[in-house]
Amino acid sequence: MINLHDIRYVRLGTPDVEAATRYCTEILGLQKIRTQGNAVYFRSDDRDHTLVYFEGDARDHATAFELHSFEALEVARKVLQQAGTDSHWGTDQECEQRFVRAFVWFLDPSGNRIELIWRPQHSGWRYFPSRDAGITGFSHIGLRSTDLVRDEKFWTQIMGARVSDWIGDAPLLRIDEIHHKIALFPSEYPGVQHINHQVQSIDDIMRSWYFLQEKGVNITFGPGKHPTSTAMFLYFEGPDGMIFEYSSGVRSIEDEASHLPRQFPFEPVGFCMWGARPNIKEFKT
Numbered sequence: 256m257i258n259l260h261d262i263r264y265v266r267l268g269t270p271d272v273e274a275a276t277r278y279c280t281e282i283l284g285l286q287k288i289r290t291q292g293n294a295v296y297f298r299s300d301d302r303d304h305t306l307v308y309f310e311g312d313a314r315d316h317a318t319a320f321e322l323h324s325f326e327a328l329e330v331a332r333k334v335l336q337q338a339g340t341d342s343h344w345g346t347d348q349e350c351e352q353r354f355v356r357a358f359v360w361f362l363d364p365s366g367n368r369i370e371l372i373w374r375p376q377h378s379g380w381r382y383f384p385s386r387d388a389g390i391t392g393f394s395h396i397g398l399r400s401t402d403l404v405r406d407e408k409f410w411t412q413i414m415g416a417r418v419s420d421w422i423g424d425a426p427l428l429r430i431d432e433i434h435h436k437i438a439l440f441p442s443e444y445p446g447v448q449h450i451n452h453q454v455q456s457i458d459d460i461m462r463s464w465y466f467l468q469e470k471g472v473n474i475t476f477g478p479g480k481h482p483t484s485t486a487m488f489l490y491f492e493g494p495d496g497m498i499f500e501y502s503s504g505v506r507s508i509e510d511e512a513s514h515l516p517r518q519f520p521f522e523p524v525g526f527c528m529w530g531a532r533p534n535i536k537e538f539k540t
């Protein structure tokens with residue numbers, strides 16, 4: 256089995272890098288760290304970058320997870336091969352673009368591009384955004400799944416993730432003590448379904464709620480509170496229809512042995528314990 260250390264970055268294609276850059280800095284509250292070639296890099300915490308927008312197809316998404324050693328990459332390739340999944344080494348140029356020493360990529364059973372990376376670059380600089388959204392870091396993604404039961408098996412049996420809770424058949428998956436770093440949601444096609452950044456407190460959620468409305472950003476869900484992770488949340492629309500989430504107060508699962516995943520209904524009450532209703536296709540039946 257593969258042992259994922261942590262989620263690291265998301266890379267998104269876009270036909271309009273300039274518009275995406277304006278959104279990331281002025282609306283979302285990330286820090287632009289560099290432009291390199293046709294790509295712009297953004298920080299949300301003490302890592303070199305956690306989000307990249309590159310000139311390309313808006314359906315072209317990749318998500319990276321850090322592994323513990325170079326040997327772990329080699330082992331991962333064998334494990335994937337045994338599971339019938341082709342994997343490939345990243346080229347030197349691709350490693351340079353990602354600020355990693357080595358990586359392996361593959362497609363999950365739904366067709367999501369996943370990158371397993373080794374020695375990603377850290378920053379010696381404090382994260383310093385141009386808008387104070389209260390972001391403390393990139394934390395999780397929603398991943399599109401064309402078959403939730405099949406993909407839950409892949410992510411738990413091959414990738415070593417554990418189910419923390421289910422909403423209907425949608426599993427919230429942890430790879431460390433944080434309630435979830437990946438969540439699978441039903442879709443007809445692959446891709447990243449939402450990108451979560453943690454913010455410091457409910458004050459940041461509410462401040463952003465007013466701020467985003469003033470800026471005319473489409474709020475798609477919330478403010479609300481997830482009964483699953485106990486996090487308070489706000490979802491809103493970004494470039495090319497991507498959904499971004501701010502949340503605060505995600506629970507930790509300290510005791511692996513005693514945690515049993517809980518089943519929540521795939522209904523508004525399964526997503527929000529305050530009564531908010533999602534205007535997000537993948538959260539609705």
Ligand SMILES: O=C(O)c1cccc(O)c1O
Pocket residue numbers: 397422427438449451481482483484485486500502505526
């Ligand atoms: O935090 C959660 O529990 C959660 C639940 C449903 C959907 C999400 O995006 C979540 O982050």
Ligand SMILES: [Fe+2]
Pocket residue numbers: 395396397438449451500
């Ligand atoms: Fe989420």
